[in-house]
Amino acid sequence: MISWFRRALPFFFLFLGTFFLAGCWSRHEIEDLAIISAVALDAAPGDRVRLSVYVIIPRAVAGGPSMGGGGGGEPARAGEVISTTGSDFIQAARRLEEMVPRRLLWSQNRVLILGEELAGRGLSYLDFFTRGRQMRLTTPVLITRGEGRKVLELPPGVELTTGTILTGILRNRTTFKIELKDLLVMWEAPGDNPVLPQVVMTPTPELESKEVKSGGDTGGQEGSQKGGEEKKPPEAVAIRGAGAFRDDRLAGWLDEEEAKGLIWLRGEVEEGVITVELPARGGDKDDGQASVIFHRAGTQVKPMIEGNRLIFNVEIGGKCELAEALMNLDPDRPEDLLAIQEAVNRAVEERVLAAVRKAQQELQADIFGLGEVLHRSKPRYWHQVQEHWNEEFSRAQIQVKINLQLTRLGMTNRTSGKSREAGGKGASQGSTR
Amino acid sequence: MLVLIIIAYLVIAYLDAPEIWQKKYWRELAVMGIVWLTGLVLSLALALNLPVPSPGKLLARVFGPVTEWLTRLIG
Amino acid sequence: MREEGYISPRQAAVLLWFAVLPTAILFLPSLLALRAHNDAWLAVIGATLAAGVVALIVYLLAMRFPHYTLFQYCELILGPVAGKMAAMVFVLAFFLLDAVVIREFSEFMVTAVMPETPGLFFSITIVAVAVYAARNGLEVLARCTDFILPLMVIFIAIVLLFATPEMSPRNLLPILENGFRPVLGGTLVAWSFLGQVVILATYGAFVNPPRALKASLTSGLLGIAFFLTLVTMGTIFVFGCCESARQTFAAYALARVVSLGQFFERIEALFLAIWVGGVFIKITLYLYVVALGLATVTGLKEYRALVTSLGALSVAVSHLLYQNVAEIRHDLLMVEPGWTLVWQLLLPLLLLIVAWLRGKRRTGI
Numbered sequence: 001m002i003s004w005f006r007r008a009l010p011f012f013f014l015f016l017g018t019f020f021l022a023g024c025w026s027r028h029e030i031e032d033l034a035i036i037s038a039v040a041l042d043a044a045p046g047d048r049v050r051l052s053v054y055v056i057i058p059r060a061v062a063g064g065p066s067m068g069g070g071g072g073g074e075p076a077r078a079g080e081v082i083s084t085t086g087s088d089f090i091q092a093a094r095r096l097e098e099m100v101p102r103r104l105l106w107s108q109n110r111v112l113i114l115g116e117e118l119a120g121r122g123l124s125y126l127d128f129f130t131r132g133r134q135m136r137l138t139t140p141v142l143i144t145r146g147e148g149r150k151v152l153e154l155p156p157g158v159e160l161t162t163g164t165i166l167t168g169i170l171r172n173r174t175t176f177k178i179e180l181k182d183l184l185v186m187w188e189a190p191g192d193n194p195v196l197p198q199v200v201m202t203p204t205p206e207l208e209s210k211e212v213k214s215g216g217d218t219g220g221q222e223g224s225q226k227g228g229e230e231k232k233p234p235e236a237v238a239i240r241g242a243g244a245f246r247d248d249r250l251a252g253w254l255d256e257e258e259a260k261g262l263i264w265l266r267g268e269v270e271e272g273v274i275t276v277e278l279p280a281r282g283g284d285k286d287d288g289q290a291s292v293i294f295h296r297a298g299t300q301v302k303p304m305i306e307g308n309r310l311i312f313n314v315e316i317g318g319k320c321e322l323a324e325a326l327m328n329l330d331p332d333r334p335e336d337l338l339a340i341q342e343a344v345n346r347a348v349e350e351r352v353l354a355a356v357r358k359a360q361q362e363l364q365a366d367i368f369g370l371g372e373v374l375h376r377s378k379p380r381y382w383h384q385v386q387e388h389w390n391e392e393f394s395r396a397q398i399q400v401k402i403n404l405q406l407t408r409l410g411m412t413n414r415t416s417g418k419s420r421e422a423g424g425k426g427a428s429q430g431s432t433r
Numbered sequence: 434m435l436v437l438i439i440i441a442y443l444v445i446a447y448l449d450a451p452e453i454w455q456k457k458y459w460r461e462l463a464v465m466g467i468v469w470l471t472g473l474v475l476s477l478a479l480a481l482n483l484p485v486p487s488p489g490k491l492l493a494r495v496f497g498p499v500t501e502w503l504t505r506l507i508g
Numbered sequence: 509m510r511e512e513g514y515i516s517p518r519q520a521a522v523l524l525w526f527a528v529l530p531t532a533i534l535f536l537p538s539l540l541a542l543r544a545h546n547d548a549w550l551a552v553i554g555a556t557l558a559a560g561v562v563a564l565i566v567y568l569l570a571m572r573f574p575h576y577t578l579f580q581y582c583e584l585i586l587g588p589v590a591g592k593m594a595a596m597v598f599v600l601a602f603f604l605l606d607a608v609v610i611r612e613f614s615e616f617m618v619t620a621v622m623p624e625t626p627g628l629f630f631s632i633t634i635v636a637v638a639v640y641a642a643r644n645g646l647e648v649l650a651r652c653t654d655f656i657l658p659l660m661v662i663f664i665a666i667v668l669l670f671a672t673p674e675m676s677p678r679n680l681l682p683i684l685e686n687g688f689r690p691v692l693g694g695t696l697v698a699w700s701f702l703g704q705v706v707i708l709a710t711y712g713a714f715v716n717p718p719r720a721l722k723a724s725l726t727s728g729l730l731g732i733a734f735f736l737t738l739v740t741m742g743t744i745f746v747f748g749c750c751e752s753a754r755q756t757f758a759a760y761a762l763a764r765v766v767s768l769g770q771f772f773e774r775i776e777a778l779f780l781a782i783w784v785g786g787v788f789i790k791i792t793l794y795l796y797v798v799a800l801g802l803a804t805v806t807g808l809k810e811y812r813a814l815v816t817s818l819g820a821l822s823v824a825v826s827h828l829l830y831q832n833v834a835e836i837r838h839d840l841l842m843v844e845p846g847w848t849l850v851w852q853l854l855l856p857l858l859l860l861i862v863a864w865l866r867g868k869r870r871t872g873i
C-alpha cells in the first residue's frame with residue numbers, strides 16, 4: 001500500500017506542475033497591454049502635475065507602415081495622447097489606468113519630455129521614473145519650452161509614433177543626448193549641473209523650407225524657429241538648443257550656438273558640421289563659404305590655480321573633413337586649407353565662449369561639469385570650493401584653445417566650374433604635378 | 434494557508450521518515466523530528482501572524498552596536 | 509559524519525566562488541559605493557586581504573586535520589562539550605546565512621522582476637530544488653557548477669563588455685579622495701561577504717588531496733575578488749558613485765543599461781536566469797553544509813534525512829528575518845560585519861590557536 005502510494009507521488013507532483021507550468025504567475029499577454037512610447041511631464045495648476053503618455057494603438061501599427069494610410073493620403077495616427085493630472089506621477093498614472101482599457105506597459109517608453117514649468121519646479125519628480133521596475137535608465141530625456149504634451153501630439157511623419165521620431169532624430173547625433181541615468185549623474189554630482197537637449201516645435205516642413213533657406217541648421221542664425229509658431233499650429237519637431245539647470249531647477253535656455261559650444265566643452269561631440277564664412281580674396285568676387293564635417297573630437301580640460309584665481313585650460317582637438325565649399329578652392333594651395341581651418345577653429349571657439357559667457361554671467365551654473373574635472377584632478381582645492389561651486393565657477397577664467405585640423409577633402413579636390421586661377425584648366429592641372 | 438502548510442510538512446515527513454524508520458536510525462529520526470517540528474510550529478505561527486521574534490532582530494541587537502563601533506573605529 | 513565522495517581541488521575552488529559571489533555581486537556594489545564612494549573597488553581588495561587571513565586559517569586547520577570537517581575538528585580541538593557548542597555556533601551561522609540568501613533572492617525577484625508573485629513562492633521553489641540537489645551530495649553539486657560556471661562567467665563578461673559604451677573610467681578619480689577611512693568602512697561591509705570563504709573548512713574535507721586546498725583557496729578567493737572588483741568598477745564607471753549607491757541592485761541596473769546597436773538590449777532577463785542558477789548553487793551548498801554540520805554535532809550516521817526539514821525551516825526563517833529590502837541593506841551594512849567577524853574570523857582563529865597550544869593534530873588516516 002505504502003509502496004503504491006510512493007510510486008504515485010511523483011505523478012501527483014507532475015500533476016501539480018501543470019498549474020505552474022501552464023503560464024507565469026503575473027503574466028500579461030500583449031493583447032492586454034497598452035504600450036507607452038513617449039511620456040511628457042508637465043506642471044498643472046496648484047502644485048499638481050500632468051502626466052501625458054503616447055499610447056500606441058495596436059490596430060494602427062499592426063498592419064505595418066505600408067497599410068497605415070487607410071483611405072486618405074494622411075497617414076493614420078498610430079497612437080493616442082492621454083493625459084491626466086495628479087499630485088504626483090503615480091497618482092496620475094493610476095488615473096490613466098482608469099481611462100485606458102488595457103494595462104500600461106512602461107518599459108517600451110522611448111523618451112521622456114519635460115515641460116518648462118515642471119522643470120522650473122525641480123527634478124525630484126523624476127523619482128517615479130527611476131524607482132519603477134519597468135522604467136529604464138537609458139530613456140533619453142528632453143526638455144521643451146511650454147508644455148511637453150504638445151510635443152506628443154505631433155502628427156506621424158516618416159516614423160509613426162512620436163517616440164520613434166524623437167529617438168530617430170537623437171540617433172542622428174546632431175545634438176547631444178542625455179539619458180535618464182546621465183541626468184541623474186549630472187544632478188547628483190556636486191560639480192555639475194544638468195543640461196537637457198531641447199525639443200522645439202517648428203512649422204510644417206513646407207513652411208520651414210521657405211523660411212530657413214537663409215540659415216540652415218548649421219549657420220547659427222536663431223531666427224528660424226521664431227516665426228512659425230504663431231502662424232500655424234506647429235507640426236514638426238526639431239531638437240536644438242538646450243535647457244540648463246542650476247542644481248535641480250531650470251535656470252535658462254541655451255540657443256543653438258551656445259548648445260553646440262556646450263557640447264564641445266563637455267567633450268560630447270560625436271559628429272557635426274560647421275559652416276564658416278571666408279572673406280573675399282584676390283580674384284574672388286563674393287565672400288566664400290565652406291563647411292566641414294567632423295567626427296569625434298577630443299576635449300581636454302586642465303584646471304590650474306594661480307594665486308586665488310581658478311583657470312581652466314580647455315584644449316579641443318580633432319580632425320575634420322571638407323564637406324562643401326562655396327568658394328574658389330584649390331587644395332593644392334595649402335594656404336586655402338589653412339584659412340578654412342583657422343576659420344573653423346575660430347568658429348568653434350566663438351561657440352564655446354558663447355556658452356561659457358551664458359553659463360557664467362546669466363545662469364551662474366556650471367553646466368559643463370568643470371567642477372567634476374576639478375574634483376578629479378585637484379581634490380584638495382575642490383573641498384574648499386565645493387560648497388559654493390556655482391559662484392566659484394562664475395568667477396573662474398576659462399581659456400579655450402582649439403586645434404582642429406582639416407585633414408580630408410572628400411572625393412574631389414578643386415571646386416567645380418571654370419577655374420578662375422590664372423591659366424585656367426591647364427594651369428591647375430600643371431600644378432598638381 | 435494553514436492547511437497547505439500542514440499538508441506540505443506532512444509530505445516532507447512522508448518522504449523522509451519511512452526510510453529512516455526502516456533503517457532503525459532512531460537518533461536521525463529524533464533530530465529530524467525536532468527540526469521538522471520547529472519548522473512546522475514556526476510556519477504555523479507565521480501564518481497565524483503570531484509575534485515571533487526575528488533572529489535578524491536578535492543579531493541586530495547584539496551585533497549592531499559592535500558593527501557600529503567597528504565602523505566608527507576604522508571607517 | 510563523513511561523506512562518501514571526493515571532489516577535485518578545482519571543483520572546490522569553483523564551489524567557493526559560488527559560495528560567495530552570487531549574492532555579493534548583486535548587493536555589494538551599491539553598499540560599497542555608499543561607504544567608499546569612488547574607491548569601492550579598493551574596498552573589495554581590502555576585504556580580499558582580510559578574507560585571505562581566513563583562508564590561511566582554514567588552510568592551517570585543514571593541514572592539522574586533513575579529511576576532517578570543521579564540525580569534526582571543533583570537537584577534536586575543544587573537547588566534547590565546548591567543541592559541540594562551537595560547532596553548533598557554526599551550524600547556526602551557516603543556517604542563518606542560508607536563510608538570508610534565500611530571502612535576498614526572493615526579495616530581489618519580487619522587487620525587480622515579478623512584483624505580483626508572493627516572495628514565499630520564490631523561496632519555496634528554489635529551496636525545493638536545493639533540497640533535491642543537497643540530498644544528492646557534494647559530488648553532484650560540484651558537477652552542477654560545471655554547467656553553471658561557464659554561463660555565469662560568460663554572462664558577467666558580456667554585460668561588462670557591452671556596457672563599455674556607457675562607461676566613463678574617469679568616474680574612478682580621484683582615488684582616495686577622503687583618505688583610507690571610507691575605504692576601510694567599505695572593506696568592513698565587503699568583508700562580511702568575502703569572509704564566507706570559511707565555508708571551505710567544511711566541505712574542504714572532501715577535497716582530495718588535502719594539500720591541494722591551498723590552490724583551491726587561493727584561486728577561489730582570487731576569482732571572487734576579480735569578478736567582484738570588475739562588477740564594482742563597472743557600476744562605478746557607468747553610474748558614478750552617487751547613482752551606484754542609489755541603485756539597490758546595481759549589477760542588475762548595469763545589465764539593464766546594456767544596449768548595443770538597438771538590437772542587443774534588454775538582456776537583464778538572461779542575466780536573471782543565470783544569476784538564479786548561481787544563487788541556487790549557493791543556497792544548496794549552504795543547505796548541504798548545515799545538514800552535514802547538524803548531523804555531525806548530533807552524531808548521526810546520515811545527513812540526508814535532515815535536508816528536507818532544514819529546507820522547510822530555512823524558508824520559514826527567511827520569511828521571518830526581514831520586513832523589506834531596506835532592512836536587508838541595513839543589516840548588511842550595520843549588523844553582518846560584526847557578526848561575521850565573530851564566526852568567520854575570530855572563532856576559526858581561536859580554534860587554530862587552541863589546536864596549536866594543545867598540539868592537536870590528526871594526520872595520517
